[in-house]
Amino acid sequence: MIKAEIREKEWLEGVYERICTKMLSTAGRNRHTLPYTAKDGVFNDLSRKDPCWWTNGFWGGILWQLYHATKNEMYREMAEEVEDKLDQCLMDHRGMDHDSGFRWLPTSVVNYRLTGNEKSYNRARLAADNMAGRYNPAGRFIRAWNDWGEEKKTGWAIIDCMMNLPLLYWAHEQTGDPRYLRIATDHADTAMKYFIRPDGSAKHIVEFNPETGEYIRSYGGQGYAHGSSWTRGQAWALYGFTLSYIHTKNPEYLACAKRVANYFLANIPDTGLIPVDFRQPEDCALEDSTAAAIASCGLLEISGCLEGRERSLYRDAAVTLLYTLDTKRCDWDEGRDSIVQKCTAAFHDAEHEFPIIYGDYYFIEAIWKLTGHEIFIW
């Protein structure tokens, strides 16, 4: 915890400078790539291998945040190249899923906002329309994923999708068409009712009967097990409900975001480092730094919606999480790609604790929020 305000300010300015320095070298080495993870300090490139992967907007988001802060044209050119690459996905029904917000908000929507680029507007509208087409009116949810071979996912919804809703809020703002708003708020209401447990923890996956909308069951998904508490899912819920509040001003969403945030904060271990699942076995020390970075962004936005003691409580909690990441989990070596270390995609994957692009994205976004450099993407 950084107590004195002056020390916090110095620390933040220092992190901001370190990010700018490291990202200038990193971007220079990765001019034409679409990174997802890094191995031995080298980013991979999904441009050809997996152009539809759900994380492919985050590199664009990092570049736009850097461009907004520094006005270095290299970042804008690189971000536009990322956006071009995503067109392969827009043209492939197998690649389009519920994650359109993650892919086109940090790319096309930002580009359109900053430059008025009509091509970007077109892409973002197509992505929003595709996402709206995944709405299930019986269950009032947006369907997650596509079928995996024979395995049908028609009635599945996931908590992560709360972060995609701002693409529909954006489309509503642009067009005035109430269908976008209705689909987004229906999904948020359904998620509030069926995903958030009374203690403020969130389920990852819920299956509904796609014909009748009836609740069937939940799944542990990327967390430890059924009934557990996958920390990145908690972070998506915390930030996602806050965003729905920001876009609609429905106080129920803010109350829900606070419930999830309070649960998250109450379960942070003494180390300040975030496990993959708050309910993983005690002898399991697996971490996921992305949950810390995402939750920090959400906590800062909750703080911005509140006054007085509550305002500082959530802000201080975010600063503490970020300070812990900086001092214990960030790699500041300019010769190596990726900043945030020890990220985990899913508890039961074969590999854990490696750098993942959205760990860097949300860490940068949070530091940008605190230093006044952010372009608000969601």
Ligand code: GLY
């Ligand atoms: N949205 C997928 C994940 O968080 O891994």
